[in-house]
Amino acid sequence: MKKKIVFLGVFALVLSAICISTSFAAMPDANNVKQVHEGATVGCTVCHPEGNFKELNSYGNAYNDAGRSVDAVKAIDGADSDEDGVSNYDEIKAGTNPGDAESN
16 A cells, blocks of 8 residues: 555656646747847747647747747747738737737
């Protein structure tokens, strides 16, 4: 019985560690955007569609293709990833989503 409890405890810790590490995997990317756009509020939906964090939206794809770095953020700032007539730079500064044309 004691071995079973220890096993379940270890299993729970490993599972927790996996879940936590997965949720923080994109933090460097969010920090890259924040470094370029000081004071910007950046969440998961800047790069991912709402409710689907395994896929990338148009901004996330552009950021990924540009190299996922501070330089990548700068390189795509002038682009309009979601083709809504507003640059990625202006959308991030305004608090709208550069990967969702309906966010304006």
